[in-house]
Amino acid sequence: MKKEVLGIAFDDLTREEAAQAGAAFLAEDKFHYVVTPNPEFILAAEKDGDFRRVLNGADLVLPDGIGVVYSAKILGTPLKSRVPGVEFAADMLDCLNERGGRLYLLGAKPGVAEEAGRRIVEQRPNITLCGTQDGYFKDEEAVLLKVAAAQPDLLFVCLGAPKQEKWMARWGRHTGARLAIGLGGALDVFAGRVERAPESWQRLGLEWAYRLKSEPRRAVRMARLPLVLVKAAGQRFKKA
Numbered sequence: 741m742k743k744e745v746l747g748i749a750f751d752d753l754t755r756e757e758a759a760q761a762g763a764a765f766l767a768e769d770k771f772h773y774v775v776t777p778n779p780e781f782i783l784a785a786e787k788d789g790d791f792r793r794v795l796n797g798a799d800l801v802l803p804d805g806i807g808v809v810y811s812a813k814i815l816g817t818p819l820k821s822r823v824p825g826v827e828f829a830a831d832m833l834d835c836l837n838e839r840g841g842r843l844y845l846l847g848a849k850p851g852v853a854e855e856a857g858r859r860i861v862e863q864r865p866n867i868t869l870c871g872t873q874d875g876y877f878k879d880e881e882a883v884l885l886k887v888a889a890a891q892p893d894l895l896f897v898c899l900g901a902p903k904q905e906k907w908m909a910r911w912g913r914h915t916g917a918r919l920a921i922g923l924g925g926a927l928d929v930f931a932g933r934v935e936r937a938p939e940s941w942q943r944l945g946l947e948w949a950y951r952l953k954s955e956p957r958r959a960v961r962m963a964r965l966p967l968v969l970v971k972a973a974g975q976r977f978k979k980a
């Protein structure tokens with residue numbers, strides 16, 4: 741069931757339910773793409789209709805940030821849970837490892853995808869890393885041809901938003917992959933270059949605060965995030 745938060749229709753799933761849906765995509769001989777919007781996406785999509793359409797056109801729209809979950813609650817249409825992209829990605833890797841399959845990693849700074857791939861395959865030996873490409877390329881079509889030639893089943897697209905979502909919507913079906921996921925900075929996490937917040941912070945819904953503490957340069961970007969909550973409250977009172 742979908743629940744709308746400021747123009748984006750989210751899937752209301754637990755992490756386990758999202759993993760089941762993703763596993764079904766990986767078993768089907770057809771292209772699917774999954775997006776993991778946080779409050780920054782919602783604000784950007786308000787101004788960019790193309791981005792909004794690409795997000796709402798995804799096979800699965802997972803709430804990545806606690807800000808999305810709070811906004812949904814304020815709107816009176818609560819979501820079951822936050823489903824961080826990096827956790828969904830880990831579940832899909834486990835699923836690919838169980839059935840055996842090919843993984844392509846697209847995005848992040850040069851060297852990061854290779855390191856992430858090395859670590860992933862070390863822990864999940866039934867996965868074949870069929871290719872990597874950094875995220876700082878000019879020729880989109882050339883990258884598509886490279887990805888398609890590698891014949892992946894699962895494709896992580898980590899170019900930052902909205903670039904990664906627009907890339908998946910435009911080129912994804914030509915890659916031959918069964919499932920592409922837009923994952924922002926996840927390759928930096930899988931490569932061990934960025935650490936996620938400790939579980940105690942995550943449980944309290946404070947992953948954003950931990951991120952701000954470790955990367956203070958994000959302060960300007962993050963300062964706009966409470967705006968999503970204010971907008972949600974405004975919409976709720978308009979309805980009342």
Ligand code: UDP
Pocket residue numbers: 847848849874875876898899900901903923924925926927928
């Ligand atoms: N990135 C990229 N190409 C670009 C811009 C960004 O590959 O043109 C990468 C960047 O290196 C980082 C990821 O995209 O690994 C996204 O980072 P961001 O912090 O924006 O995403 P978030 O973690 O907030 O989802």
